[in-house]
Amino acid sequence: MARWLFKSEPDTWGWSHQAARGDAGEEWHGVRNYQARNNMRAMKVGDTGFFYHSNVGKEIVGIVEVIRESAPDSTTEDPWWDCVMVRALRPFARPVSLDTCKVQPGLEGMVLINNSRLSVQPVTEDEWRIICGLGGVDP
DNA sequence: GCCAACGTTGGC
DNA sequence: GCCAACGTTGGC
Secondary structure, eight states: OOEEEEEEOHHHHOHHHHHHTGGGOEEOOOOOOHHHHHHHHTOOTTOEEEEEETTTTOEEEEEEEEEEEEEEOTTOSOTTOEEEEEEEEEEEEEEEEHHHHHHSTTOTTOHHHHOTTOSEEEEOHHHHHHHHHHHTSOO
16 A cells, blocks of 8 residues: 655645545546656555645645545546545644654655655655654554 | 746747 | 757745
């Protein structure tokens, strides 16, 4: 089971929106970047990911679960783009900020820090454990 | 609001 | 197939 990180601007689609959908979840639509799309295509149902608020907050706020593998993005006619569906699994007890990640030993290699523009990215199992610890949730 | 980093497009 | 121009993302 792989680990991921999803970025979204909270003004557009934040944790509160995601949580409001409950177990029904929502498409992670709108991705128009090949690397990000390919990461979604690699996801399996049951994979989990961090939910990151970009721009506003700049912090990881919770964990989502993949509940449907990548399928056509309903917001475009272009068959090139597809996306997974995710549901909110649990919020962090304490959000983990980008600044915290930057200075935290063990997170130097995080894609979040080294490729700030990639909106859907892989997270290693070590990074996952460290960040869950900081966030106050079970890995 | 600025701008650096990165991805994409299109002329050659 | 190179690369300049342009657009977008996202940290600051």
